[in-house]
Amino acid sequence: MFALIVACGGGDDGGLAVGDGGGVIVATVTRTAGETPAATLVATLPAGTTPEATETLEPGAPTAEASTSEPTPAPVATATTAPASNGDAALSGFVYPIPGGCLPQSDLLMPNAPREYRQGTHEGLDFYGVDNCTAIGLGRSVVAAQAGKIIRIDHGYVELTPQSLAGLRVDLTSAESLDGFRGRQIWIDHGNGVVTRYCHLNGVVGELQVNDVVAQGTTIGYVGESGTPGSVEAPGTEYHLHWEVRVGDSFLGAGLAPAQVRALYHTLFGQ
Numbered sequence: 461m462f463a464l465i466v467a468c469g470g471g472d473d474g475g476l477a478v479g480d481g482g483g484v485i486v487a488t489v490t491r492t493a494g495e496t497p498a499a500t501l502v503a504t505l506p507a508g509t510t511p512e513a514t515e516t517l518e519p520g521a522p523t524a525e526a527s528t529s530e531p532t533p534a535p536v537a538t539a540t541t542a543p544a545s546n547g548d549a550a551l552s553g554f555v556y557p558i559p560g561g562c563l564p565q566s567d568l569l570m571p572n573a574p575r576e577y578r579q580g581t582h583e584g585l586d587f588y589g590v591d592n593c594t595a596i597g598l599g600r601s602v603v604a605a606q607a608g609k610i611i612r613i614d615h616g617y618v619e620l621t622p623q624s625l626a627g628l629r630v631d632l633t634s635a636e637s638l639d640g641f642r643g644r645q646i647w648i649d650h651g652n653g654v655v656t657r658y659c660h661l662n663g664v665v666g667e668l669q670v671n672d673v674v675a676q677g678t679t680i681g682y683v684g685e686s687g688t689p690g691s692v693e694a695p696g697t698e699y700h701l702h703w704e705v706r707v708g709d710s711f712l713g714a715g716l717a718p719a720q721v722r723a724l725y726h727t728l729f730g731q
C-alpha cells in the first residue's frame with residue numbers, strides 16, 4: 461500500500477486532476493488475483509500550490525501527470541479498411557508498451573477517466589512507476605505494443621519553455637495545444653484504423669523513421685516527461701508514458717464505464 465500525494469496548481473493537470481479550484485480524490489483499487497497488491501491513491505489538489513509528491517514504492521518516481529494532453533482524433537494515414545467502431549473493437553494480442561507493465565490500478569489513469577475541469581476525458585493509459593507492476597522512470601525503454609508502421613516519430617522535438625507553455629495554455633482545447641501537451645511522440649499504424657501513440661517521450665530510437673515497419677516488442681523510444689507542464693515548472697516530477705489506442709477517429713474504450721474499459725484493455729493485452 462502506498463499513498464500518492466499530488467499537489468497541482470492551475471488546474472491543468474491531466475492525470476489525477478479534479479478541478480481548478482482544488483479538491484481531493486481518494487481512489488482505492490483492488491487488483492485481481494495475480495496482480496500486485498491493492499493500493500490506495502490519495503490525490504490532493506489545492507489550487508496555487510506547487511507539485512510535490514510522497515510515495516514509498518519507488519523513491520524518485522514521478523507524480524501524477526501534469527498535462528492537459530488530451531488528444532484530439534487524428535486522421536489515420538494508412539488504414540485500408542473501415543475503422544472499427546468504438547468500444548466494441550475486439551482488439552487483442554498487444555504487449556504492454558513498457559515490458560513488465562500492467563494496467564494502472566487507478567481508474568483515473570485509464571482511458572475514459574473524466575477530466576471534469578475541462579469537461580473532457582482521458583483518452584489513454586498513464587504508466588507511472590507509482591502505479592504499475594514495474595519500475596518506470598526517465599529513460600525506461602518503450603516498445604511497440606503491436607507490429608506496425610511508424611507514421612510519426614518526433615526526432616526534432618523542441619522541449620517546452622515557459623513561453624511556449626504559456627502559448628499552449630491560451631487555448632487548452634485547440635488541436636495544437638493538445639498535441640503540444642503530448643510532447644515528443646511516436647505513432648504506429650497497425651492497420652484496420654488502429655493506431656497507437658506513445659507520448660511524453662524523452663527520446664526516440666535514432667535509426668527509426670516514418671514508414672519503417674517495426675515488429676512487436678521493438679524498442680522505439682524512452683520514457684520522459686516532454687510536453688507536461690511539470691517539465692517546465694517542476695522538472696523530473698512527471699516521468700511517465702501516456703499511451704493511446706486510437707480506433708478510427710476515437711479511442712479504445714470511449715464512452716464506456718470503467719469496468720468495461722478495463723475489460724477491453726485486459727483483452728487487448730491477453731489477460
Ligand SMILES: [Zn+2]
Nearest residue numbers: 525585586702
Ligand atoms: Zn495521460
